[in-house]
Amino acid sequence: MTRVSVSHLRQHLPAYLKRVQGGEAIQITSRGRVIARLEAEHEPAQAARQWLQGLQGRVTLVDVVSPLGPETADEAWSGDADHL
Numbered sequence: 001m002t003r004v005s006v007s008h009l010r011q012h013l014p015a016y017l018k019r020v021q022g023g024e025a026i027q028i029t030s031r032g033r034v035i036a037r038l039e040a041e042h043e044p045a046q047a048a049r050q051w052l053q054g055l056q057g058r059v060t061l062v063d064v065v066s067p068l069g070p071e072t073a074d075e076a077w078s079g080d081a082d083h084l
Contacts, residue, residue, distance in 0.1 A: 003027045003034070 002019070004026055009016055016026055016038070025039040 001025050006030050
């Protein structure tokens with residue numbers, strides 16, 4: 001992560017904003033101490049979509065809101081009458 005002083009950031013703000021827009025995070029320092037971090041804004045919905053895409057192929061997502069219909073409920077049940 002890039003570190004830059006407040007005074008240097010002020011002098012070159014447009015260049016640093018382009019870098020942040022490109023995905024880079026920048027730590028801002030004052031007197032050698034980190035006081036803030038500048039990073040691109042992330043839309044929560046987009047982050048959730050990316051997380052779900054990362055799970056693709058590793059988990060099985062099913063519809064937990066709609067119940068199984070009578071024709072598929074029997075097919076989905078794998079138990080027998082003795083073990084209800």
